[in-house]
Amino acid sequence: MEERKPVAKRVIMHVDLDAFFTACEEVRRPELKGKPLVVCVYSGRTKDSGAVSTANYIARKYGVKAGMPIIQAKKLLANIEAEFLPIDKEYYKIVSDRIMDILRDVADAFEQVSIDEAYLDITNRTNGSFEEAEVIAKILKKKIYENEGITCSIGIGPNKVVAKIASEHNKPDGLTVVKPEEVRGFLSPLSVDRLVGIGPKTSEKLKEIGIETLGQLASTDVSKLIGIFGEKLGIYFHNSAKGIDDEPVKQTEEKELSRIITLRSNTRDLSEINDQVERAIIDLYSRVRKKGCGYKMVGIIAISDKLTMLVRSKKLSWIAYDIDTIKKASRELFERLLQEEPNVILRRAGIKVSGLVKSVDQAYIDKFIKPD
Ligand code: TTP
Ligand code: MG
Secondary structure: OOOOOOHHHOOEEEEEEOOHHHHHHHHHOHHHOOOOEEEEEEOOOOOOOEEEEEEOHHHHHOOOOOOOEHHHHHHHOOOOOOEEEEOOHHHHHHHHHHHHHHHHHHOOEEEEEEOOEEEEEOHHHHOOOHHHHHHHHHHHHHHHHHHHOOOEEEEEEOOHHHHHHHHHHOOOOOEEEOOHHHHHHHHOOOEHHHOOOOOHHHHHHHHHOOOOEHHHHHOOOHHHHHHHHOHHHHHHHHHHHOOOOOOOOOOOOOOEEEEEEEEEEEEOOHHHHHHHHHHHHHHHHHHHHHHOEEEEEEEEEEEEOOOOEEEEEEEEEEEEOOHHHHHHHHHHHHHHHHHHOOOOOEEEEEEEEEOOEEOOOHHHHHHHOOOO
């Protein structure tokens, strides 16, 4: 691995997908576009109990936001033609995986921080050029939109703190580049709550001592901040407000890969399921190959017509590199599942490999793989 450039010269990108869960729903049901859409986590206690997971930007105009009780969101959208959908995290994860692969491909180091958010260190890739980084960001936005129909917001800066604030600066579908010499000017007028770790309580505390902007926070004596928030937070607030941050982009490796498909019709016909899951297996296996990985476990995922999730898995006593092991295990596991669950009817079915092992090299893997 190439040596990282001195901290002062890094080029860091932060990518955050826009209204991600609702965006995924709009992709598979385009007729939803243009109206308020709310993805909900129903608790099941009463019909409408539970919380909002996310809302699209149209619903946000009415005041709907993540974490709000569903009942409150319904009140805000009363008399408006709005859609409320149950969360389908498996599906969002598949879309996310494919997008993260696009991002991972261009990064020197890649750190996924949540289902829809990642940092990329692109210092070497761009040779330290922020102009080049902007070109890469535009290409990434186009590719993600063309492949998945999803927009994202990208921030580029000399470190993670600045890149993160930059990506939120112009949402949705934004691109904000903050060069090292622009950092102070960019951060200075922004509200303190733009900093990760400053929520309503901390904002209030800072306001009490006359600090509302990052500029004011940056010019506050660090010892004063330490006195109020303790050493760790005090120093973090002070440095971040000045745009100083040395945190590296920590390379995250995937431990498992999965693919799930919606069956053409709800069924419990084993050969029908096997036939259709084959598509998912081929797609999944191409990702396993691309990563140059072996795997130690194969699992299946089944979503019933009642939307319950069932899983079964098989641990291998060796590290497998081939597609046939996945196909064989998948057939066995679906057969077992249907036997053990005589009443279940499948709506969606998927496959997972886990215990991923980075193999020594591709030639070594190829020895284990029969020609297709
Ligand atoms: P966010 O990136 O915070 O939100 P978002 O992608 O919906 O919207 P934005 O355009 O502002 O980035 O979170 C990503 C997903 O995580 C979001 O689509 C739904 C989920 N989520 C929750 O389930 N509960 C929450 O409280 C939050 C904040 C997010
Ligand atoms: Mg997002």
